[in-house]
Amino acid sequence: MPTTVNAFGAHEAGKPLTAVAVERRDVGPHDVRLDILYCGVCHSDINFAGGAFGPLPVSPLVPGHEIVGRVTETGSGVTRHRVGDLVGIGCMVNSCRACENCKAGQEQYCLKGHTLVFGSPDPAEPGAHTQGGYSEAIVAPEDFVVRVPESLDPAAAAPLLCAGITVYAPLRRFGARPGTRVAVVGLGGLGHLGVKMAKAMGADVTVLSRSGDKREAALALGADHYAVTGDGSAFTELADTFDIILNTVSAPVSLPDHLGMLRLHGTMVNAGVTTEPMPVDVLTLCQNGRSYAGSLFGGIAETQEMLDFAAVHGVGADIELIAARDINTAYERILASDVRYRFVVDGATFADPKA
Template identity: 45%
Template sequence: MYKSKAYSAASATSPLASDTIPRREPTGRDVQIEILFCGVCHSDLHYARDEWHSVMPTVYPCVPGHEIVGRVTKVGSAVTKLKVGDLAGVGCLVDADLSCPHCKEGHEQFSPTQVMTYGSLDKHGTAPVTYGGYSESIVVDEHFALRIPANLNLAGVAPLLCAGITTYSPLRHWKVGPGQKVGIVGLGGLGHMGVKFARAFGAHVVVFTTSPGKKDDALRLGAHEVVLSRNADEMAKHAGTFDFILDAVSAPHDINAYLHQLKADGHLALVGAPEKPFEISSFALLFGRKSLSGSIIGGLAETQEMLDFCGEHNITSDVEIIPIQKINEAYERLLKGDVKYRFSLDMASLKAE
């Protein structure tokens, strides 16, 4: 066991502050990674403030962060996937027993034995729960470490480990491609990645937004058209024309308005998670044999596929790079939607602590 500098929250109302946490020494299958950048996800804020208490009670002190990019500093004797000096990433998962049907199919994100990067029981006993990427280093089983294309900007790569795979996976699963009309609802941390991927897949991309000021940015990111969803005439113009819609909004909204945008056999996939349940009109689905689903991150093989695709197409997240010392300010700005489009923590700033 060794000690690693980190930023942690001591309670639901405490600001994140400098701390020291234990990390295990690498076992035969482990890789140790020096963390260079860590993205800031809204899930980090929810967890730090115990806002998921009914489902996932926070154990304090907690160290958030599951969008991790770094460099391998040590490998176990049985590791074959990576070597010292390689760039590596860690997303939302750090372990699973890999023997369940989901794992065998490459869908570790559905495994009942999954161990999340933070907040899960630490099966190694190093700490009561797993600690995330707001820290100097992390140790994970090599299966859960990902290769990072060397040509990409590392600060922009970090959010790909959550926001990237969260949007890539449903677009791939529903076979989005050339000749299709695809809608992206919301232009935030998730939505802006959905635009980039849908465009790279060859689809005609339309962004739905409530903010007129986001039109230019949507076009810059790759959208062909922008629809102001509060404008009834604009919505009516596109009704019944979409093959696929990716809904990336976590605020309450009328899902039926977007189901009406689908053509027959069209599909809408949810990646945003509003706090209150949707009221869904059965008629919005019945007329046209439309379908609705949800999606969460992706398996390890698909995440590696996504990273390789990003390397080939030079795709990264649009980020604002900040030092770890500004994490509490970043959380407040995140609540206001004041970031384009993800924060990326420069973990070199932690060395000054």
């Protein structure tokens, strides 16, 4: 039978989140149920709850897509997970599984559209919408649940399910390795993990930031170099330097300036998302045979690969652990860039919203 769980959600776009109750479906033959231990807070959660992507598809809407928990029940046909396993769920919980992209292990690019962990029509429950990780428990298909290595701090691992894979996937795709020169634009939730992942891959890493305020923090995270771009001088001094530029900011940047920093056949890839236009200078692209690319998060197999890689290299997010009652304050602080570098909600606090 479906069960009711405590959660935090939005009844109206742009309004504060409140304690709510949502139903979780019965566990089907190929489903797993997990009690949520931790859930990261991502800027995309704020965009959805705030109405940046349009009206709420359902009310209440429970955000949260960086989920780590323990399996408490499995369906009769489940083979990937057992009760007691430490597991994770990221941005999506289903896809068509039949299109060319899904068959290539790139379910995030499903040609029929993947099913988001919250706010999407739920193919398992016609007429219902998925609800996310700001809650006590969740049910999802086993194929979209990944194993979290026990050696990882589960709270610090939660942001890896979105932010971690969002930077790992393009770094792998464009060949970050020893001898590669990688620049990371921005040092927020995505950027700090971009630095850690690129360093773990053996790359020489430079952080590009508009001011010098984060120099010490960047070097402490493992960056080899730090360059200030606010006055424009770095674009000249570092022209034709980088193999990969990983842009992690969610605001427009000057593409001609940044593209000019790419060396022969270098690639600038956008991992951060902005809805504002960023004109591309085609001539700058043609010079040095440069490329400009975009990247979403990652496929399920990639996400598992990333978690295993993180465990081997000791990569986790730098977090601030909060209670469910503090989610609205966390949203305000994220918008004010007042977090280093990711908020994570303690799943135990959903049971008592006043705790």
